[in-house]
């Protein structure tokens with residue numbers, strides 16, 4: 001790499017619990033880029049509605065909240081709660097909410113020296129001109145197992161069957177919605193972490209990013 005770094009945007013998409021968060025963090029640390037988990041922006045919008053006792057199905061209201069969101073104040077430990085994820089997937093179907101959040105996400109991606117963004121529509125909608133795109137996936141069973149082990153590892157209680165059923169429902173909602181459904185961009189590199197694990201996925205991704213930077 002030369003001393004003059006180009007503006008780098010790395011897009012990472014995929015379903016829930018596929019490992020895209022870990023992969024994105026590793027890539028952002030490695031390349032010295034900022035990282036945005038765009039799921040947190042949908043979660044923060046939903047939480048603001050829940051906190052104020054406002055309905056989750058009023059699109060204009062949700063969009064107004066989304067427009068006022070401060071991306072620097074996203075707290076993963078609070079926003080990762082299960083009920084917030086459920087509410088987030090309901091506001092994420094609303095085109096006006098998506099428009100507001102996509103605009104904020106693009107602004108984040110535009111700041112030097114670039115960023116890693118992960119979500120569902122980064123390669124397809126938010127940053128279609130990203131330097132490189134990844135689509136990270138794994139079987140629903142493996143994703144449910146990882147989520148289960150993570151909760152138990154943090155001292156919580158978890159039921160594998162209900163986590164699997166939630167993941168399947170979330171997948172159906174994310175891939176089935178009309179606006180910006182979850183799908184791989186045609187030029188995305190597919191990383192299936194079912195067998196290879198996240199460390200191997202990071203190594204594979206790093207080689208692909210290095211090759212893209214050489215070009």
Ligand code: DC
Nearest residue numbers: 038039040042088089092119120121
């Ligand atoms: O990845 P997550 O579980 O934090 O995402 C929460 C919800 O937000 C999920 O239902 C998908 C949605 N989402 C989206 O529609 N587009 C994104 N870029 C990121 C998340």
